[in-house]
Amino acid sequence: MEFKKKILCIGAGYVGGPTMAMIALKCPQYKVTVVDINAERIAEWNSENLPIYEPGLYDVVEKTRNVNLFFNTDLENGIKESDIIFVSVNTPTKEFGAGEGMAADLQYWEATARQILQLSESSKIIIEKSTLPVKTALAMERILSFSKSDIHFEVLSNPEFLAEGTAISDLTNPDRVLVGSNETESGLKARDELVEIYSNWVDRDKIITANLWSSELSKLVANAFLAQRISSINSISALCEKTDADVSEVANAIGMDSRIGKKFLNASIGFGGSCFKKDILNLVYLCQYYGLPEVAEYWLSVVKINEFQQTRFIMNMLNAMFNTLAGKKICLFGFAFKADTGDTRESPAIFISKKLLEERAELRITDPGALKNAKSDLENIEGKISYIKEPGKAAYGCHAIAVLTEWEVYKGLDYKEIYKSMEQPAFIFDGRNILDHKKLFDIGFNVFPIGKPALTHF
Numbered sequence: 001m002e003f004k005k006k007i008l009c010i011g012a013g014y015v016g017g018p019t020m021a022m023i024a025l026k027c028p029q030y031k032v033t034v035v036d037i038n039a040e041r042i043a044e045w046n047s048e049n050l051p052i053y054e055p056g057l058y059d060v061v062e063k064t065r066n067v068n069l070f071f072n073t074d075l076e077n078g079i080k081e082s083d084i085i086f087v088s089v090n091t092p093t094k095e096f097g098a099g100e101g102m103a104a105d106l107q108y109w110e111a112t113a114r115q116i117l118q119l120s121e122s123s124k125i126i127i128e129k130s131t132l133p134v135k136t137a138l139a140m141e142r143i144l145s146f147s148k149s150d151i152h153f154e155v156l157s158n159p160e161f162l163a164e165g166t167a168i169s170d171l172t173n174p175d176r177v178l179v180g181s182n183e184t185e186s187g188l189k190a191r192d193e194l195v196e197i198y199s200n201w202v203d204r205d206k207i208i209t210a211n212l213w214s215s216e217l218s219k220l221v222a223n224a225f226l227a228q229r230i231s232s233i234n235s236i237s238a239l240c241e242k243t244d245a246d247v248s249e250v251a252n253a254i255g256m257d258s259r260i261g262k263k264f265l266n267a268s269i270g271f272g273g274s275c276f277k278k279d280i281l282n283l284v285y286l287c288q289y290y291g292l293p294e295v296a297e298y299w300l301s302v303v304k305i306n307e308f309q310q311t312r313f314i315m316n317m318l319n320a321m322f323n324t325l326a327g328k329k330i331c332l333f334g335f336a337f338k339a340d341t342g343d344t345r346e347s348p349a350i351f352i353s354k355k356l357l358e359e360r361a362e363l364r365i366t367d368p369g370a371l372k373n374a375k376s377d378l379e380n381i382e383g384k385i386s387y388i389k390e391p392g393k394a395a396y397g398c399h400a401i402a403v404l405t406e407w408e409v410y411k412g413l414d415y416k417e418i419y420k421s422m423e424q425p426a427f428i429f430d431g432r433n434i435l436d437h438k439k440l441f442d443i444g445f446n447v448f449p450i451g452k453p454a455l456t457h458f
């Protein structure tokens with residue numbers, strides 16, 4: 001089949017895979033190829049066991065794979081034949097040198113820019129899909145400006161706002177699609193070409209355009225605002241626990257104010273995931289770099305409250321369980337950083353597991369989709385850990401259950417049976433406030449929610 005245009009995506013991760021599968025599904029006239037340096041990952045994309053767990057993803061991939069969606073490791077050919085290149089490589093926090101622990105590590109990003117420059121034989125539109133510090137497109141343009149005289153690269157910013165766990169519905173019905181471009185003739189022309197791709201399924205009024213820098217910055221700011229709401233309600237949960245107020249009642253009361261809104265007001269053990277912390281730290285670094293220490297400090301506090309919340313959770317466990325966890329069996333319900341994903345990057349469960357092991361507790365970890373990642377996260381950590389798929393079996397003989405991920409399945413378990421199988425007194429620490437606390441208390445559990453009075457039998 002003759003395709004209208006050839007699209008390449010560099011980076012077959014949580015963003016590159018699903019976004020390109022959606023473009024392929026909605027735009028059969030385009031050939032979409034996704035490449036990665038990780039051959040194992042590509043093999044998984046070509047198999048029945050996709051490398052990421054995401055509801056609805058397999059259906060989309062199955063319909064398009066080897067029709068107009070292709071996964072391979074042939075970066076060279078991919079670059080040569082493409083008209084449009086999305087760059088969706090990882091941009092983790094830098095772990096060395098200036099900006100260590102805060103700035104974005106742009107080595108993978110720059111490596112792709114140089115590969116594009118070296119291998120291209122025709123002009124192309126290059127699209128930043130990765131989340132990047134504001135002004136990164138300028139660096140990209142500078143590198144690409146060393147091209148042969150008849151080749152022109154136009155750099156666009158098109159940050160991705162999907163949330164893991166709901167990626168397919170977010171991509172099908174995005175709140176908005178943002179396209180940033182240079183406001184030059186060639187910049188606007190390239191922008192229109194990308195807008196045309198999305199117009200195949202997204203309402204035109206939801207596709208918004210901006211200058212490059214606003215677009216790059218908007219992604220960091222969106223994540224900072226989302227994380228800030230979580231830290232805000234979590235900070236109030238600590239005050240609720242001291243005052244016998246109930247954080248769910250407070251959240252409900254404030255959330256009905258249409259200026260505040262209801263979303264992202266669930267108190268919990270805190271946010272995780274590969275993006276929130278890294279993107280806020282990146283924002284903090286940018287503020288410091290541009291001489292705005294007060295603004296940097298303001299956003300840093302969002303991360304500090306998140307760490308405080310996790311430490312508080314452990315301290316509450318320790319205090320409730322008579323100030324010793326040594327030798328006690330603790331069952332962790334959930335390890336993924338949120339429900340409906342197998343992703344455990346920056347999951348609060350990692351920090352909590354390490355702290356519990358330091359207290360010499362014995363861990364039983366259960367999760368419907370993240371056990372493989374959990375094992376590799378805790379691979380080199382000393383202590384007794386077992387991984388058990390079935391939650392009832394995992395809790396058997398334990399002293400306590402800690403709910404760390406809001407998987408739906410945990411709401412419907414037979415807690416009467418679970419209670420009978422546990423050591424007494426049995427504890428539940430509901431780090432996501434998803435369980436029926438009164439019912440659990442009536443069964444016999446000592447229940448410790450977040451931001452609500454504990455229900456105890458002693």
Ligand SMILES: NC(=O)c1ccc[n+]([C@@H]2O[C@H](COP(=O)([O-])OP(=O)(O)OC[C@H]3O[C@@H](n4cnc5c(N)ncnc54)[C@H](O)[C@@H]3O)[C@@H](O)[C@H]2O)c1
Pocket residue numbers: 010011012013014015016035036037038041075088089090091108111112129130131132160161162163164274275
């Ligand atoms: N995960 C999310 O929910 C999410 C949402 C929005 C935006 N983002 C942003 O999107 C970007 C990608 O995130 P992700 O979660 O998909 O990361 P990821 O780590 O899952 O995937 C990145 C992939 O890029 C590949 N890669 C790195 N350098 C390469 C190169 N030179 N050539 C070919 N492949 C290369 C890696 O092997 C990896 O498979 C990041 O900037 C992230 O901040 C992520």
